[in-house]
Amino acid sequence: MVEQVMTNPGAIESGGHMLSVRDLAVEFGQDRGSVRALDGISLDLRAGRVLGVVGESGCGKSVTARAILGILDRPGRLVGGRVLLDPGTSAEQNLAALDPNGAALRAVRGGRIGLIFQEPMTALSVHYTVGNQIIEAIRAHKTLSKAAARAATVELLREVGIPRPELRIDAYPFQLSGGLRQRVGIAMALACAPDILIADEPTTALDVTTQAQILALLRRLQRDKGIALMLITHDMGVIAQMADDVAVMYLGRIVEFAPVRRLFAAPRHPYTRALLRSVPDIRAVPRARLATIGGTVPHPGARPTGCAFHPRCQEMIAGRCETTAPSPVPAGLEGASCFHAESVVQEAVV
Amino acid sequence: MLNYLARRLVLALITCAAISVLTFVIIRLPPGDFVDAYIANLASNGSMVSAEQAVAMRHEYGLDRPVVVQYALWMGRVVRGDFGVSMMWRRPVTEVIGDRLWLTMAISVSALFLTWTIALPIGIYSAVRQYSIGDYIATLLGFMGLAIPNFLLALILMYAGFRYLGLSVGGLFSSDYAQEAWSLAKFWDLMKHIPLPACVLALAGTAQLIRIMRANLLDELRKPYVVSARAKGLSELHVVLKYPVRAALNPFASSIAYLFPYLVSGSIIVSLVLGLPTVGPLLLQALVAQDMFLAGTIVLLLGIMTVIGTLISDLLLMWIEPRIRLRGRA
Structure with missing residues (x-):
């Protein structure tokens, strides 16, 4: 060392x-x-x-x-x-x-x-x-x-x-x-x-x-x-x-990468948001149901077409997410592999 | 730990006593006794035994006494090292078994040694290179070895040895030496005769052992401690031999209990086919002739060897398995 x-x-x-x-x-x-x-x-x-x-x-x-x-x-x-x-x-x-x-x-x-x-x-x-x-x-x-x-x-x-x-x-x-x-x-x-x-x-x-x-x-x-x-x-x-930094993985791919504070403050990927919702919160209303992610992780051999998360995604864009895969997170850069996130990034750039 | 040892020893003694009772019961179980079998044998040859002679013979062998007394008399002598006289051979049982016991052990131990030296490396290879061509060949040969009866293999090897290699097959001695007293030349003759029976006996055991070693090791190879040993940067050979093979060998320590009686009896059928002067065929003859003392001694010997084998495998497990050594239980 x-x-x-x-x-x-x-x-x-x-x-x-x-x-x-x-x-x-x-x-x-x-x-x-x-x-x-x-x-x-x-x-x-x-x-x-x-x-x-x-x-x-x-x-x-x-x-x-x-x-x-x-x-x-x-x-x-x-x-x-x-x-x-x-x-x-x-x-x-x-x-x-x-x-x-x-x-x-x-x-x-x-x-x-x-x-x-x-x-x-x-x-x-x-x-x-x-x-x-x-x-x-x-x-x-x-x-x-x-x-x-x-x-x-x-x-x-x-x-x-x-x-x-x-x-x-x-x-x-x-x-x-x-x-x-x-x-x-x-x-x-x-x-x-x-x-x-x-x-x-x-x-x-x-x-x-x-x-x-x-x-x-x-x-x-x-x-x-x-x-x-x-x-x-x-x-x-x-x-x-x-x-310090977080990589969120889903079915063998990194779907979001961000510094930890930004990930918790503004998660970009619907999967990240779903993961965060499923954490028990001590301030939650007593006896409230804990949010879960619907469905189960698909078998890697039966990877869904388009975005692999679309069958479980609450924000799926019909006609787009099930046919085309969003571009992957660029190596070493902050971002999410999601059509919603792409628009966010583009707006920020403009 | 001493406590554990003492408990094992006491249990072993109690088991031996129980075995002696059971042996006696089993020997007495078939209807009739040695005299009946003797008379029937003579009758088939045309001779007759008078009723008085039969009574006299029964009295001579103590067969007219109550069963409990017979057992007590037998055990009393056994404890003093006197195993009685074989009715069939009309010689002391110890003399009849004597040489055969050592020959049987010589064959069994060499067969066992051969089995282990062949089977363990092949089993390890087969597991580490699962589904490789070598594994498939070992598996094929292994299943063939399991499927072919030992005596058939013995016949084939005898034929091949005699026909193509000109070996003198069958028995453990050449006819010149069979009745001779022990000498260096006779010992050398024995050494020349041992490989064939040892191979026959070893091969079937080898097939089984390869399968067991392969299965044990495959279980262990998937355990996390193997990955963590690899993650230390150790060489693959070191990883496999030190961790999973060590764990996979442990079950073999318990199998010693079953091997011990086999060491003294040998395989009965193969011995008959190869004409080996071992204890196995002797037991068969003694049982057929209802030779009580001879059969009883051999059965007792087998039982006690099992107990000793169990004791040794317990000690061995305690030595190699820290979980037993340090917690005092299996």
Whole structure:
């Protein structure tokens, strides 16, 4: 991390681009009957900033995270796009072009980009102690003696707020509470001081109090180390609390991208508005029904024609939305992929 | 943990006692006894046994005493290591079983070792490269191995070995050595004869084990901890061997309980076909002849081997599975 800041001075202040994903496309299945899980995802991770990625289950959030790291489960495969690490610098690498099992990409995994998982119980193996699993992550990237790696692991566990780390290092995951397990998961992701962190629903499996503690920890670590954090969630509350910028995903595409304040103040896409309406509000009239989004997420193999959201959209323009797809959100720019939003942008330009 | 161990040991002893009662009941279950079978056998050869002779024989073997007393007498001797005299062979049971037991174990252990060294790597490959050509070939061979009866395979291999390789097939010794005392030359002769039966016995087990390993590993490969190990930047080989394979091997520790009795009995049908001097065919003969002490000893041995196997697999699971070791329960 320290090295990174030195080779790239001012990265934190300028919010320099750490990772640029362009037109990422992922398909599942063989040639016939294959399903497009990601269809042209573009996003940027910037030093010291948090990008929130939000959407319903099955919209491709987790697939995005795995595609970036080249660890898609078969039959998933990358069919297009670029994943640029250190874009625009002399060290620029296109991760999508690297061999998924090659040494170059493995050095990035865990070394430059850390991954935090949703289920801290199942993401850790029950057969090894937490120390064993973290030490392994350290020694995969650094030549350290076992003793030195163990000392570093104790420090990591202390840093993520685990009490009595010198004892807990020899505990098995099932001997820890859910909150402590997720702290172990974070320590494991931070083992080699990556400057990019991808957190895939890190608090979904935790109860509310623990959730708040884990988010606060993530926030503190991210700010202290100037990490570029990609936070995947389906919880608009988490987005509001954590994110600087937000990408809203629907059926494998980004349908809206905006800084967090503007997204909450003036959501452009009807889907974003619907997501926001479905958040429970403490000031709501007692016993009022919580708004839901009608219908269900279509199967990616049966993507609706035109705008994929039109069957569930309350503001659908008959004769237009079901036939033509609105243009995608331009990479790195604020906007929404919706005919309504296009008119708004055009008016603003004029 | 010691508590857990002690509980297991006490349970094992109680189970052994129950097995001895059950063994005795099973042996006594068929109508008639050894003397009846002996008389019937002689009668078919044209000889006759007088009623007095029959009574004398029953008295000699203790068959005229009440069942409970017979059991008590038998157990009393067994505990002292005396398994009685085989009525059929007219020699002490320990002598009759003796050599056969070691030969059976030699064949079974080599077959088992062969099974594992062939099946586990293929199973791992088959799961990691699911639906690849290699997986399809392994699956095809695996199903063929499951479908072909062992004794048929034994016949085919015997024929092929004899016809094309000029091997001396059948039995474990050449005729020169069969009646000889143990010597280095006889041992070498045994070593030359073991591969064929070991292969036959191993192949069917291999097919089954490939399928089990493949299924276990496929379950584990989809678990999140595999993804998180990959996300650390470990090499794929390291990831697969350290995490999912480790987890997929655990069920095999429990299968040791079933393997133990097999180790001492061997496969009865294959042994008959290949003419192997193992314990399995001996049990069959003893049961047909109603040779109480011989059959009883073998059945008892099988039961106790199962108990020992279970105990060992419990200990092994405790050793390799931290959830059992640290919580003291399965």
